[in-house]
Amino acid sequence: MVNQDKSSYDLFKVINNRRSIRKFTEKPITDDILNQILEAGIKAPFAAQLYSIVYTRDKEKMKKLRIGVYSTTQLLMIFLVDFRKIEKIIKQRNYQYDYDDGMLLWLGIQDATLVAENVILAADAVGLGSVLLGGAPLQTDIITEVFSIPSRVFPVVGLCLGYPDYTAETDVRPRYPLKYTAFEDSYHDLSENEIRECMKNMDEGYITQGYYIKLQAKIPLKKGKDTIDYDKYSWSEHQSRKYSQGWWKKESILSLLQRQGFNLEKSHNQEETKMKRVPTN
Ligand SMILES: Cc1cc2nc3c(=O)[nH]c(=O)nc-3n(C[C@H](O)[C@H](O)[C@H](O)COP(=O)(O)O)c2cc1C
Incomplete structure (x- = not known):
């Protein structure tokens, strides 16, 4: 390992000991701690900061969302793909948005997920526990209503947070052996x-x-x-x-995205745009 100073050692300790926490104590999360983990969150690499986060401490709101929020959760975050900010910036600079929504969505999901992971690790480092909730996109209608979310913004994943109740399950989970996950030179x-x-x-x-x-x-x-x-x-x-018992929601993610203002059909029959080089972020 190249960098063996104390801070990097601590990071590995946090990463290697982290596990999802599904039961929390009643200890509240202060604004200072919340800001600390959110600030760490937004230090994640980004393509174009295509994200926002909405959060609540209100248990009634949490229940309304129907995304499997654990009952002892002290604070719930929803990580969102957000096209609105970049579109407003483009407009301020007198340009008109013209980009593949599917690709921007892809980048936005990556942006939002990286922020979520930073928040998870930062939360762990300050003694909090968390668990992601992957069903958030399927409850887009409720989430957008509860948090007044406009079009061109879409939920990616939820995150329950709180101080861990260590009387509940807390083991580090196994993984596939690394040799079956990371391949040098060819798949x-x-x-x-x-x-x-x-x-x-x-x-x-x-x-x-x-x-x-x-x-x-x-x-x-x-x-x-x-x-x-x-x-x-x-x-x-x-x-x-x-994943084998024919579980389908009435409305597909694609259709939910379209209703939320994302244009994922090929929108114009134009030729592929030739760029001189791939633009950097
Ligand atoms: C995208 C995503 C969605 C998840 N959704 C849920 C969920 O809805 N409910 C839940 O209890 N855990 C959820 N998890 C947590 C996983 O079950 C957990 O990360 C996995 O079992 C590995 O365990 P660990 O986090 O303790 O290492 C989710 C994790 C990810 C990455």
Whole structure:
């Protein structure tokens, strides 16, 4: 490791010990702490600062959102893709926005997610815990109403925050072995045996930790008898049930985005624009 001073050591400690926290104490988050973690959040790299954050301490508001906010959450943040600011800047400079909305959305999701990760790590470093909520985009209608969010702004992910209640589950989760995730020079398509090794790593880790038992989070089978008890209910079983049982929302993300003013259809039949070089951010 190149930089071994104390601050970088602390960063690795924070990263390596972080785990999602789903139960919080009643200790409130002060404005100073909140500002500290938000300031750290916005230090993340950005393509064009295509994000905003809305947050609330109001439990009634949290409940209304229907995105699975944990009941002891002290503060809820929603990270948003936000086109409005850059569009206003462009206008102030007497230009007219003309860019591929799909690509800008892609960049915006990356911007917002990087800010979220910085907030998560900063929160951890000051003793807070957090858990992301990925269902936020599906509740765009409610979120936009509750937080008065206009068009060209779209929820990416939610984040529950609070001081960890360590009486609840708190283990660091396993991951796939790094060799099956990072490949030098060329992509490696995993063999059946290698996939089994990934599954083993995850499944044994989650079962040993009693992850799903503690969360009581088994996904029911739509068809057939469930013969897997909690002591054998594993991470790969959970993922398989989640992504194989025909779960579709009435309205697609694409349609929600379109209703929120994002134009993701190819909007004009023009030739691909030739740029002299790829513009830097
Ligand atoms: C995009 C995203 C969405 C997530 N959504 C949820 C969620 O809705 N509810 C939840 O309890 N955890 C959610 N999580 C947390 C994951 O379950 C958790 O990060 C994962 O199991 C790894 O555990 P760890 O964070 O403790 O390392 C989400 C995580 C990510 C990255």
